[in-house]
Amino acid sequence: MGGKAQATRRRRMEPDARRAEILAVARRRFGSAGYASVSISDIAAESGVARALVNHYFGDKRQLYLEVVRQMMVIPASVSQRLPRTTAEERLAVCVDRWLEVVERNREMWLAAIGMESLGDPEVDRIMLEADEIATDRILEAAMMTDVDEDAGREKLRAMIRAHSAMLKSASHEWLERGTLTRDDLHVMLTRSVLHLLHTVFPAVRNG
Amino acid sequence: MGGKAQATRRRRMEPDARRAEILAVARRRFGSAGYASVSISDIAAESGVARALVNHYFGDKRQLYLEVVRQMMVIPASVSQRLPRTTAEERLAVCVDRWLEVVERNREMWLAAIGMESLGDPEVDRIMLEADEIATDRILEAAMMTDVDEDAGREKLRAMIRAHSAMLKSASHEWLERGTLTRDDLHVMLTRSVLHLLHTVFPAVRNG
DNA sequence: CGACTTATTGACACAGCGCCAATAACGGTC
DNA sequence: GACCGTTATTGGCGCTGTGTCAATAAGTCG
Numbered sequence: 001m002g003g004k005a006q007a008t009r010r011r012r013m014e015p016d017a018r019r020a021e022i023l024a025v026a027r028r029r030f031g032s033a034g035y036a037s038v039s040i041s042d043i044a045a046e047s048g049v050a051r052a053l054v055n056h057y058f059g060d061k062r063q064l065y066l067e068v069v070r071q072m073m074v075i076p077a078s079v080s081q082r083l084p085r086t087t088a089e090e091r092l093a094v095c096v097d098r099w100l101e102v103v104e105r106n107r108e109m110w111l112a113a114i115g116m117e118s119l120g121d122p123e124v125d126r127i128m129l130e131a132d133e134i135a136t137d138r139i140l141e142a143a144m145m146t147d148v149d150e151d152a153g154r155e156k157l158r159a160m161i162r163a164h165s166a167m168l169k170s171a172s173h174e175w176l177e178r179g180t181l182t183r184d185d186l187h188v189m190l191t192r193s194v195l196h197l198l199h200t201v202f203p204a205v206r207n208g
Numbered sequence: 209m210g211g212k213a214q215a216t217r218r219r220r221m222e223p224d225a226r227r228a229e230i231l232a233v234a235r236r237r238f239g240s241a242g243y244a245s246v247s248i249s250d251i252a253a254e255s256g257v258a259r260a261l262v263n264h265y266f267g268d269k270r271q272l273y274l275e276v277v278r279q280m281m282v283i284p285a286s287v288s289q290r291l292p293r294t295t296a297e298e299r300l301a302v303c304v305d306r307w308l309e310v311v312e313r314n315r316e317m318w319l320a321a322i323g324m325e326s327l328g329d330p331e332v333d334r335i336m337l338e339a340d341e342i343a344t345d346r347i348l349e350a351a352m353m354t355d356v357d358e359d360a361g362r363e364k365l366r367a368m369i370r371a372h373s374a375m376l377k378s379a380s381h382e383w384l385e386r387g388t389l390t391r392d393d394l395h396v397m398l399t400r401s402v403l404h405l406l407h408t409v410f411p412a413v414r415n416g
Numbered sequence: 417c418g419a420c421t422t423a424t425t426g427a428c429a430c431a432g433c434g435c436c437a438a439t440a441a442c443g444g445t446c
Numbered sequence: 447g448a449c450c451g452t453t454a455t456t457g458g459c460g461c462t463g464t465g466t467c468a469a470t471a472a473g474t475c476g
Contacts (some may be wrong), residue, residue, distance in 0.1 A: 009472090010423090010424065010425075010471075010472075011423095011424095011472080012422085012423055012424075012472045012473060013423080013469085014423095015422095015423075018423080018424095032328075033328055034325075034326075034327040034328035034329065035243075035244060035327075036244050036327060037327075037328070039462085039463060039464090040463075040464070040465095041462090041463070041464090049424080049425095050394040050424065050425050050426075051425095051426065051463090051464085051465095052415050052424080052426080052427095052465085052466080052467090053424060053425075055425080055464080055465060056424080059465095060464080060465065061464075061465095063416070063464095082324060100408075115328065117242075117244040117325045117326070117327065118242075118323070118325070119243075119244060119245070119325070120240075120241050120242035120245070120323065121242065155388050156388065156389060156393060158388075159379075159382040159386070159388035159389050160379070160389070160393075160397060162378065162382065163375045163378040163382055163389075163397075163461080164375055166374045166375050166377065166378030167371045167372055167374050167375035167378075169374065170370065170371040170372040170373075170374030170375075171367075171368070174367040174370065174371055178367070180363050180364065180366075180367035181364060181367050181368070181371075184416055185364060185368075185413050185416065186414050188409065188412050188416060189368060189371075189405075189409050189413065192404070192409050192412065193401065193404065193405065193409060194410065195407075196400070196401065196402065196404045197397075200400065200404075201396065201397050201400050201401060204396050204400065205396050205397065208392055208393065208396060208420085217441090218439095218440075218441075218454090218456075219441080219455095220440085220441045220442060220453085220455075221454080222454095223453095226454080226455095240460065247431085247432060247433090248432075248433070248434095249431085249432070249433090257455080257456095258455065258456045258457075259432090259433085259456095260434085260435080260436090260455075260456060260457080260458095261454080261455060261456075263433080263434060263435075264454085264455080267434090268433075268434065269432090269433070269434090306459075374447055418467070418469095418474105418475105418476090419474100419475090419476085420473105420474085420475085420476100421472100421474080421475100422471100422473095423470100423471090423472075424469105424470080424471080424472085425468105425469080425470070425471090426468095426469085426470090427466100427467090427468095427469100428465105428466085428467085428468105429464105429465095429466090430463105430464085430465090430475105431462105431463090431464080431465105432450090432461105432463085432464100433460105433461080433462080433463100433464090434458080434459105434460095434461090434462105435454090435458105435459085435460090435461105436457105436458095436459090437456105437458095437459105438455105438456080438458100439454100439455080439457090440453100440454090440455080440456090441452105441454075441455085442451105442452090442453095442454095442473105443450100443451095443455090443472100444449105444450090444451090444452100444453085445449085445450085445451105446447105446448090446449080446450105
């Protein structure tokens with residue numbers, strides 16, 4: 001049992017601190033179980049707080065979930081910072097390597113993040129899409145292809161990279177949860193497939 | 209309002225027929241809205257039936273959802289049947305083309321299928337994984353690579369194709385819902401990336 | 417030690433779920 | 447056509463979870 005079962009006197013906290021505390025519990029719960037099976041009562045109990053307080057700070061259940069998704073989707077910027085000034089190949093290789101490092105360290109966190117349910121909620125979708133857009137920027141930056149700006153071409157390229165990032169998520173699932181691929185496998189697979197996408201598939205589509 | 213609002217006399221039907229009728233409504237509802245926001249009462253009302261009858265036929269809500277997911281995940285076998293006896297390239301191209309055709313025709317159906325929530329439920333995951341396994345078989349068959357049977361190698365190859373099918377889903381989402389890619393774009397992208405995966409990435413991983 | 421601010425709570429009304437005994441269609445029998 | 451047995455179908459009960467509001471009490475300041 002991980003919750004604060006202590007029914008001590010009620011303590012008064014700074015709103016920000018309390019909010020953060022509850023959010024941390026919610027993040028863990030929603031991360032390891034589905035939206036429907038996690039109840040606000042659970043989260044409140046584990047936070048050592050009355051259920052109504054959760055509603056007070058976050059509104060309804062959906063908004064609390066939204067807040068959790070927002071936090072989950074934060075991508076560390078370090079992955080694509082200070083890249084060496086060499087070829088796109090090497091830069092992407094470094095980028096992928098750093099990313100694998102981050103993911104391996106925050107295994108639980110990452111698995112929870114890619115497991116978040118959309119719920120058919122447009123707001124949730126928007127948040128996830130924004131995260132993908134940021135990741136896409138990082139890749140284009142690393143590949144030094146930020147100069148593609150024909151209207152349609154840029155859109156298509158970005159769409160293809162977003163699609164590729166879905167493969168990335170699935171592949172990391174195969175690695176971390178199913179154990180069917182190794183970290184080295186991912187490195188090879190992701191690096192090569194991104195390059196293939198950028199240098200072969202995209203030109204072919206552009207001139208289609 | 210799409211439901212049978214007619215409060216006519218209660219009619220007695222064959223169990224199979226009634227079950228199918230309810231399941232059809234459930235499929236549509238769960239397909240267009242999230243699990244949490246669809247209530248058994250809704251489904252029952254639209255089916256012109258008492259809520260308790262839904263439980264009678266399907267057990268609890270989770271089992272009904274499971275049944276819907278099972279139906280959604282059925283993949284038409286026609287996609288990979290009677291392929292010409294030529295190169296892997298051409299066979300895969302035909303395969304992808306047929307698949308795009310099926311998806312375009314059953315647009316709604318397909319979007320609903322790839323939008324199904326896992327809910328963190330192992331049973332749901334199992335069903336989705338099985339569907340991916342079948343799709344993987346089809347691809348390997350079309351690519352004439354069913355002869356890879358070193359233990360680890362076969363596993364890795366299959367895992368990579370499963371990951372690729374996640375890209376396929378995301379790309380079809382970009383095509384059908386966001387309009388950022390065209391059908392022709394998908395054809396080029398999917399065909400090339402699968403081939404690249406099979407003929408370049410896989411050998412590289414195998415000898416890693 | 418009061419008095420004031422406000423973080424925190426208990427309780428209420430309501431919606432959705434699972435279950436069970438009770439009900440009433442429908443088919444067969446006389 | 448009236449009776450009857452089968453069983454598809456229903457209404458209602460108890461429970462859990464949610465959102466809201468007035469009421470409570472933990473700190474803080476004079």
